[in-house]
Amino acid sequence: MTTSAEAIALVVIVTGLLQVAFYIVQLVFAAFALSNRPPVPRGATLWRRYSDQAPPISLLAPAFNEELTVVESVRSLLALQYPDFEVLLINDGSKDGTLVRVIKEFGLERVERYVDDKVGHARIRGFYASPALPRLLVIDKENGGKADALNAGINACRTSLFCAMDADSILEPDALLRVVRPFIDEPNLTVAAGGTIRIANGCTIDSGRVTEVRLPRNFLALVQIMEYLRAFLMARLALGKMQVLTVISGAFGLFKRQRVVEVGGYSHGTVGEDMELVLKLHRHMRDLKQPYRIDFIAEPVCWTECPEDARVLGRQRSRWQRGALECFAKHKAMCFNPRYGRIGFIGFGQILLVDVIGPLVEILGYILVPLLYGLGLLALPWLLAFLSVTFTFGVFVSVATLILEEVQLRRFPRAREIAILALIAVIENFGYRQLSNLWRLQGWWQFLRKQQSWGTMTRKGFGGATAA
Amino acid sequence: MTTLVSLWDFSLLLCSVALIGVAGLLLARVITEGSARRREEMRRKLLPAMIRGETPDVGNSKLARSVAATLTLELAELVRGTDREALVTAATATGAAEELARRLRSRTAQDRLVAAEALAMFPDYAPAVTKVALADPSPDVRLGAALALAQEGRAPPAGELVRKLGIGTSENSLLMVSLMRDLVKTDPQAVEALLYDLDLPDAAKLAATDALAESGAVDHAPLVAWMAEAAGEDSDLQPRIFRALGRLGHPAGHDAILTGLDSASWQVRASASEAAGRSALKAAVPRLAELLDDDEWWVRFRAGEALARLGSAGRLALHRAAIDPAPTARAAAKATLAERGLA
Numbered sequence: 001m002t003t004s005a006e007a008i009a010l011v012v013i014v015t016g017l018l019q020v021a022f023y024i025v026q027l028v029f030a031a032f033a034l035s036n037r038p039p040v041p042r043g044a045t046l047w048r049r050y051s052d053q054a055p056p057i058s059l060l061a062p063a064f065n066e067e068l069t070v071v072e073s074v075r076s077l078l079a080l081q082y083p084d085f086e087v088l089l090i091n092d093g094s095k096d097g098t099l100v101r102v103i104k105e106f107g108l109e110r111v112e113r114y115v116d117d118k119v120g121h122a123r124i125r126g127f128y129a130s131p132a133l134p135r136l137l138v139i140d141k142e143n144g145g146k147a148d149a150l151n152a153g154i155n156a157c158r159t160s161l162f163c164a165m166d167a168d169s170i171l172e173p174d175a176l177l178r179v180v181r182p183f184i185d186e187p188n189l190t191v192a193a194g195g196t197i198r199i200a201n202g203c204t205i206d207s208g209r210v211t212e213v214r215l216p217r218n219f220l221a222l223v224q225i226m227e228y229l230r231a232f233l234m235a236r237l238a239l240g241k242m243q244v245l246t247v248i249s250g251a252f253g254l255f256k257r258q259r260v261v262e263v264g265g266y267s268h269g270t271v272g273e274d275m276e277l278v279l280k281l282h283r284h285m286r287d288l289k290q291p292y293r294i295d296f297i298a299e300p301v302c303w304t305e306c307p308e309d310a311r312v313l314g315r316q317r318s319r320w321q322r323g324a325l326e327c328f329a330k331h332k333a334m335c336f337n338p339r340y341g342r343i344g345f346i347g348f349g350q351i352l353l354v355d356v357i358g359p360l361v362e363i364l365g366y367i368l369v370p371l372l373y374g375l376g377l378l379a380l381p382w383l384l385a386f387l388s389v390t391f392t393f394g395v396f397v398s399v400a401t402l403i404l405e406e407v408q409l410r411r412f413p414r415a416r417e418i419a420i421l422a423l424i425a426v427i428e429n430f431g432y433r434q435l436s437n438l439w440r441l442q443g444w445w446q447f448l449r450k451q452q453s454w455g456t457m458t459r460k461g462f463g464g465a466t467a468a
Numbered sequence: 469m470t471t472l473v474s475l476w477d478f479s480l481l482l483c484s485v486a487l488i489g490v491a492g493l494l495l496a497r498v499i500t501e502g503s504a505r506r507r508e509e510m511r512r513k514l515l516p517a518m519i520r521g522e523t524p525d526v527g528n529s530k531l532a533r534s535v536a537a538t539l540t541l542e543l544a545e546l547v548r549g550t551d552r553e554a555l556v557t558a559a560t561a562t563g564a565a566e567e568l569a570r571r572l573r574s575r576t577a578q579d580r581l582v583a584a585e586a587l588a589m590f591p592d593y594a595p596a597v598t599k600v601a602l603a604d605p606s607p608d609v610r611l612g613a614a615l616a617l618a619q620e621g622r623a624p625p626a627g628e629l630v631r632k633l634g635i636g637t638s639e640n641s642l643l644m645v646s647l648m649r650d651l652v653k654t655d656p657q658a659v660e661a662l663l664y665d666l667d668l669p670d671a672a673k674l675a676a677t678d679a680l681a682e683s684g685a686v687d688h689a690p691l692v693a694w695m696a697e698a699a700g701e702d703s704d705l706q707p708r709i710f711r712a713l714g715r716l717g718h719p720a721g722h723d724a725i726l727t728g729l730d731s732a733s734w735q736v737r738a739s740a741s742e743a744a745g746r747s748a749l750k751a752a753v754p755r756l757a758e759l760l761d762d763d764e765w766w767v768r769f770r771a772g773e774a775l776a777r778l779g780s781a782g783r784l785a786l787h788r789a790a791i792d793p794a795p796t797a798r799a800a801a802k803a804t805l806a807e808r809g810l811a
Contacts, residue, residue, distance in 0.1 A: 013472075013475075017475075036577075038577070038606075038608045039576075039577040039578040039580070039581035039582070039606065039608050039609060039612070040578070040581075041581065041582070041585060041612060044545035044546060045545050045582075045585055048545065049612075049615060049643065049646065050643075052645070052646045052649075053642040053643055053645055053646055055642075111807070112803060112806035112807045113803070113807055114769060114772065114800065114803035114804055114807055115803075116765040116766075116769075117765070118765060158769070184641055184642045184643060185640070185641045185642075186640055186641075187640065187641075187642055188640065188704065381472035381473045381476070382472060384472060384473060384475075384476035385472040385473075385475045385476055387476065388475050388476045388478075388479035388480075389475075389479075392476075392479035392480055392482075392483045393479045393482070393483075395483045395486070395487075396479065396482040396483045396486045399483070399486035399487055399489070399490050400486050400489075402490055403486065403489050403490055403493060406490070406493045406497075407493070415494050415497035415498055415501065418490070418493065418494055418497065419494055422487070422490045422491075422494075426487075
């Protein structure tokens, strides 16, 4: 009986340790990547230097029922600092007045457009544009979901690069100029690049721009700031450095159109379409045996609003978990397959460890290890080892990420904010982490039941997020 | 059991070290917030004087030099002509140039890059930028320094620069076209000579071609001859060559463009179609009309676009294709005409 109990504890501890070890490796790579990141010209020099050679970009912004925010979002996109870009707002069959508001506000008229038909999507009902705003094209289509809307945008865009984003996100004015850099530096190799997403809750927002970075008061939003720091500053930066990046956030990613068309665009029938696209690109390029790069740039920033309500956050996290599992299941042939090199071993190893097995084993540990210890079947050292992999190492990883942020980027203007985040980095491990694992377990259940819906993501809108 | 306890102890140790680290950083923040105030005061004193090109009376302290150097970086890109000269004089007087020269050897590549970019504007320091920054271990710093020197007309000869930067071999940035463009302004013949250097990679020559094509500084005939020859070779650079031929529009490039329309590569067919439209190549109309039925959308789109540019002959071809029995060509022609209000 004791041996079985110890075997269970051993599985839980070893799985936890493997995750912690992988996080520490990521921290080291992220620190190396940040300290050796390519130098970037400043302000006006950045513009002068890159504007000449910056390739044209189509910004694809799918919108569904965004009547209240769409006009402000489009204005913000049109004001981006980039020499040659077109905003393609894709109205994905909104049931509210999204389309009417945009048409009225910008004085658009129905136009014709010759578009490609390489990637599949629901029927396009019409195009709207105005000679006064040559950078704006509105695509009105039947509802088909975000992936479907992006596919319509890909077919309609006429540039070699497209930037996929959420219509309700805010891009830093020079974000495009910075994220395009890998495509300028290595034009023949780079197929995709992602940038950092930050949480705008609590920040002061004026005319579609984040004018003052501040922390939110809501606990869940604060915890998500730490989560985003770990996800972007640690994980994606490190995975990008290793060239095994498996996801570029759907909120902000730049892609070579031709390569995306070759893999059939975004896949329908998955809620993890952003991750799936990156995996398809890896697979395609490896199958072609062509050298390529998928990069992550720490500097470009896209601001997004995160949920402040536990129910909404829970739905989002279950969906993310389901998306990761769907991607893993769809491309499981790549896992540990020598044909796919480091992406098969490291990239898929990480998905297997962190997304597939991780939540199951951790939840099992929370239930069984204390129970077995209480029943006298496990000695105290087993319990301590379990606590180390679930709590203390967790605190270390979070705090170390915060140190990395402060040493390398210093994006939080006041010392007080660092102190608050340090506190959050400790307390998130006691309660929130467990809750998050429960949501992920829910995602597992939905995956097994082949549930496909996105659920409702209620947003306050950036107007509501504006701090006093 | 010892291992398990050690694991707990080790995790506690790491956790404590991280928490002490963040506490140290917080303390450092509080201290630097004080020095930031002093920097801000110094900045308020220096800024108006430097904008006017005057030498401010702030002594030659380390803080003054550092703030003056930072201000120079911020202001230099914003001013031109005599204002720039006045700023350079004021910055030299405050010790900013000296400080920037010191930053050329900083441990941080970012500092070295911005120092090299700013220092290239100081005539007395251009040799230092050439010597130090063009030999920098970071390729980004080397390229940034070369671009800054070329913009100021103080770069070394084109051939030397190409080899130093590894253009076309280790350096593949599209920024090499900008570099060539600036080099053309001061020494177009040296850039033209690159085209006839057998040892140089095609990518370097193409960058030179792009730059020369935009300038009226050299005779275009030999340039187009080189491009036409290069366009016939099987290379990934072909689409760019055709686009350059289109921009140039020189009649000597027409045969190459017509040949490109029959290429097996759709990328070449598309760029040759674009070139045909841009260079008003009316002889291409029949072939462009055929390309409206191409398998690849980009080729159909570029062919339609070119036909719409090619005057009445092109538009007539589009109208004919709009009633063509082939559905692909018909759809392409109809949509092209409708988009331009020509239907």
